[in-house]
Amino acid sequence: MRKEECFYLGKIAKKFSFKGEVLIYLDTDEPELYENLESVFVEQNKHLVPFFIEKSSLHKGDFLRVRFEDVNTEEDADALIGNAIYLPLTMLPKLSGNKFYFHEVIGFEIEDQRLGVFGKITSINDSSAQPLFEVLNGEVEILVPMIDHFLVKIDRENKKVIMNLPEGLVEMYL
Numbered sequence: 001m002r003k004e005e006c007f008y009l010g011k012i013a014k015k016f017s018f019k020g021e022v023l024i025y026l027d028t029d030e031p032e033l034y035e036n037l038e039s040v041f042v043e044q045n046k047h048l049v050p051f052f053i054e055k056s057s058l059h060k061g062d063f064l065r066v067r068f069e070d071v072n073t074e075e076d077a078d079a080l081i082g083n084a085i086y087l088p089l090t091m092l093p094k095l096s097g098n099k100f101y102f103h104e105v106i107g108f109e110i111e112d113q114r115l116g117v118f119g120k121i122t123s124i125n126d127s128s129a130q131p132l133f134e135v136l137n138g139e140v141e142i143l144v145p146m147i148d149h150f151l152v153k154i155d156r157e158n159k160k161v162i163m164n165l166p167e168g169l170v171e172m173y174l
Contacts, residue, residue, distance in 0.1 A: 001041055001048050006086035007103070009034065012042070013063065014081060020071040024064045024085055031062055033093060041086040048086055100154050102126065108159045110135050110144065113152060118142070118170050121161065133161070142173040 013025040026034055035058050041048035052069040059065040071077055092101060102124040110133060111117045119137035124146070126132075133144040144150075144165065153162040
């Protein structure tokens with residue numbers, strides 16, 4: 001399994017017991033969706049390695065208490081601490097309407113109701129307080145704030161994100 005075919009679910013945060021159990025921090029709004037997993041991919045040395053789950057249960061909201069097959073000691077568990085956890089993209093729940101996954105809209109055209117299509121979404125910058133669509137218009141990169149109020153429609157069929165942006169926002173780049 002390649003990382004490009006997966007999504008980041010969280011990371012192994014700490015040991016839970018002396019029998020090799022660990023707590024996985026789930027980076028999701030709906031941890032309950034991941035309570036009964038059969039397996040996960042653990043990133044080790046830049047490779048995704050499948051780990052099978054003997055048993056798991058939610059722990060204090062955002063954590064999943066996990067007992068992996070063949071992880072039976074504290075030393076085994078120690079070797080996993082801090083490693084990222086991934087699942088195949090096919091396991092993401094389907095979203096509809098104006099809800100979307102960041103990876104889903106990469107390559108979509110972006111259209112303003114006033115200006116029309118003004119570029120293609122190349123990536124999403126979520127390292128700032130406000131996530132931004134990074135849009136390419138020829139050689140010019142345009143940063144568009146991902147604000148629900150500006151978002152009119154996610155048109156999956158035509159691969160477009162339609163927005164109603166404030167006057168001047170796009171023009172200041174062009």
